[in-house]
Amino acid sequence: MAKRILNQSIEALLNSQVILYPTDTIWGLGCDATSIDAVAKIFKLKNRVESKSLVVLVSSIKMLCSYVHKVPQKAIDIITTTKKPTTIIYNNPKGLAANAIASDNTIAIRIPSHDYCLELINKFGKPIISTSANISGESTPKSFSEISLPILEGVDYVVNLEQDKITDKSSTILKIVGNDIEVIRA
16 A cells, blocks of 8 residues: 555544545545534535444454443444444443534444454554545545545545555444444444
8 A cells, every 4th residue: 555645544534634545445535533623614515414334443342442431242243243344322421523423322343354444443543534535415435536525626535546446345334232233324
């Protein structure tokens, strides 16, 4: 991976800017998940109401534990055994931008299995937002070429990697309620 691309991505994140980047699922809009200003830019770019929740990416269970008051053992079991990209909704997040947290005080977090994402998060040292690269209400682009012009022109930095990749997979979204696992999106 080009060091220059990684460094430019980190520079954008450090400056509360929005990046367009490939993930283990679809192309995502990302920013520093601890920056209220950066998260507000994502909502504005997507034309999305702030009460809607966003997905946050972390690089490890250790980082996850830094941003959630109590990570259930069931979540750790799922994270360590699943082969499919899986996002889990947690209660009582901490240290994240207030506007990244859903109105019910939950946050959706995933540990990606994607080299660029993991290296970016590790080097940045903080979680990043990962939301689909589309205007709210429009279909999710399956490839870089399907990303709309308003999104392309609205981001501060476009990661020049995997732009020929085609994917139609989103992550599974789970919520752990007591001893039960609720499937929000399969």
